[in-house]
Amino acid sequence: MNCRRLATSSITIKDHKGVQPVDAGFAQQIKDAGNLPLDRCYQCFTCTLGCPVAKYMDIKPDQIVRMVQLGLKQQVLSSEAIWICCACETCVTRCPNEIDIPKLMDTLKETAIREKITGKNKIIPKFHKDFLYPIKIFGKQYELGLIVYQVLKTLDFGDLGLGIKMILRNKLSFLPGRVKNVDQIRNIYEKTKQE
Amino acid sequence: MESLKYAYYPGCSLESQLAKEFDLSTLAVSEALGIELEELHDWNCCGASSGHSTNMALNHAIVGRNLALAEKQGLDIAAACPACYLRLKHTRHSALEDPDVKSNMIDAIDMPYEGRYDVKHILDIIVNDVGLDAIKEQVVKPLTGLKLVSYYGCVLVRPPDVVGFDDPENPQLMDNLLSALGADVRDWSGKVECCGASLALTKREIVIDLVQDLVKMARDVGADAMVAACPLCNMNVDGRQKLSKNAMPVFYFTELMGLAMGLSGTNKWWRKHIISPKKLLKSYNLI
Numbered sequence: 001m002n003c004r005r006l007a008t009s010s011i012t013i014k015d016h017k018g019v020q021p022v023d024a025g026f027a028q029q030i031k032d033a034g035n036l037p038l039d040r041c042y043q044c045f046t047c048t049l050g051c052p053v054a055k056y057m058d059i060k061p062d063q064i065v066r067m068v069q070l071g072l073k074q075q076v077l078s079s080e081a082i083w084i085c086c087a088c089e090t091c092v093t094r095c096p097n098e099i100d101i102p103k104l105m106d107t108l109k110e111t112a113i114r115e116k117i118t119g120k121n122k123i124i125p126k127f128h129k130d131f132l133y134p135i136k137i138f139g140k141q142y143e144l145g146l147i148v149y150q151v152l153k154t155l156d157f158g159d160l161g162l163g164i165k166m167i168l169r170n171k172l173s174f175l176p177g178r179v180k181n182v183d184q185i186r187n188i189y190e191k192t193k194q195e
Numbered sequence: 196m197e198s199l200k201y202a203y204y205p206g207c208s209l210e211s212q213l214a215k216e217f218d219l220s221t222l223a224v225s226e227a228l229g230i231e232l233e234e235l236h237d238w239n240c241c242g243a244s245s246g247h248s249t250n251m252a253l254n255h256a257i258v259g260r261n262l263a264l265a266e267k268q269g270l271d272i273a274a275a276c277p278a279c280y281l282r283l284k285h286t287r288h289s290a291l292e293d294p295d296v297k298s299n300m301i302d303a304i305d306m307p308y309e310g311r312y313d314v315k316h317i318l319d320i321i322v323n324d325v326g327l328d329a330i331k332e333q334v335v336k337p338l339t340g341l342k343l344v345s346y347y348g349c350v351l352v353r354p355p356d357v358v359g360f361d362d363p364e365n366p367q368l369m370d371n372l373l374s375a376l377g378a379d380v381r382d383w384s385g386k387v388e389c390c391g392a393s394l395a396l397t398k399r400e401i402v403i404d405l406v407q408d409l410v411k412m413a414r415d416v417g418a419d420a421m422v423a424a425c426p427l428c429n430m431n432v433d434g435r436q437k438l439s440k441n442a443m444p445v446f447y448f449t450e451l452m453g454l455a456m457g458l459s460g461t462n463k464w465w466r467k468h469i470i471s472p473k474k475l476l477k478s479y480n481l482i
Contacts, residue, residue: 088350127396132242
């Protein structure tokens with residue numbers, strides 16, 4: 001009874017940033033999608049302490065877990081943190097409660113994309129989409145194409161020097177490798193709804 | 196001795212020119228050690244790390260296609276790139292643990308898959324299957340004096356319940372291997388630290404910070420060079436340091452094996468490095 005009322009009424013949480021909307025079904029949605037035992041977290045901060053990129057995150061990994069528990073969907077899915085996690089697997093290796101936080105981050109990223117929630121960082125989600133595109137066409141990654149496209153799209157020429165060094169040492173193949181049965185890859189993309 | 200024949204999965208970085216020196220040295224060393232690497236027929240990219248980050252069903256399917264191809268070929272997979280290695284291990288692990296993952300994967304790839312064949316990393320095969328004694332016998336040019344630190348990176352040893360062929364916090368295999376080659380291997384705290392991986396193309400300032408920290412840690416223990424097992428770690432450390440006289444070269448462990456074992460073709464490998472290791476190797480009379 002209580003749960004139903006929770007799920008249908010509009011609930012908010014007030015924190016230092018103001019009043020935040022709560023989505024009462026969010027925690028369950030994420031737990032189910034990633035088969036994640038998030039309730040076990042007792043906020044020991046081990047994940048955040050060992051995280052090599054926590055200092056670049058707007059919301060730290062332990063806070064992400066807590067905020068998912070609380071149903072702060074909008075804040076979590078629009079955070080930059082979920083895109084900064086580079087899945088180094090340190091947190092899950094050390095978590096005393098065996099919570100797979102990289103998998104949680106993946107689940108959150110996938111949910112943000114599926115529900116078209118854009119956040120502070122728009123470059124990284126777009127990069128992932130662009131990264132997957134050459135694989136649909138060739139079956140393999142095309143580094144040179146990906147890099148040139150990335151530079152042209154962001155107009156960020158900060159890596160020009162590195163690019164020249166890589167070309168001088170013949171580190172960027174002019175053409176990508178190809179899978180013979182690339183139709184199989186296209187079918188996979190279609191069945192798994194990837195553009 | 197059991198037959199050391201594997202379906203070789205080079206991955207995109209090793210097949211393309213990006214980490215060709217890793218590919219060539221892996222093949223040369225494997226041949227010398229009697230490891231037979233038959234390329235996995237018609238393999239495709241594993242999609243790391245964008246696949247698993249944004250579409251888990253796609254990740255399971257494109258990785259699963261490679262697993263199914265290996266099963267058809269009747270061989271365990273030998274992977275060189277740790278990112279590919281973890282994706283292959285992870286997908287196999289998920290498919291064996293969760294029947295839904297397996298059935299969705301089989302449906303998406305439209306190929307049979309039972310999960311009979313395992314996935315191993317080339318470092319695991321070299322150290323655990325071939326063994327250090329057999330390697331020592333082949334060392335003709337010991338790396339005497341060369342001060343090295345082993346840089347395992349993230350996913351070669353993590354998460355331990357999926358990969359687990361070495362200690363996840365303080366792995367030893369590469370250290371023991373380099374010692375067997377005669378090098379002066381230093382203990383350091385950067386062994387399993389992250390280089391920032393694919394953020395290289397989207398958040399380069401993070402990668403530059405992390406690489407600086409790594410190089411400093413290596414320097415603090417007196418290392419001349421770092422030794423990596425991952426194309427992404429290697430590319431970030433090699434490409435994201437400021438080019439100067441003090442820049443620290445980074446090797447693939449297979450390159451140093453090839454050098455110590457006196458294999459031909461090593462000169463081609465050094466040319467691919469952004470920070471040339473030639474001066475360092477000359478100073479120890481190794482080339």
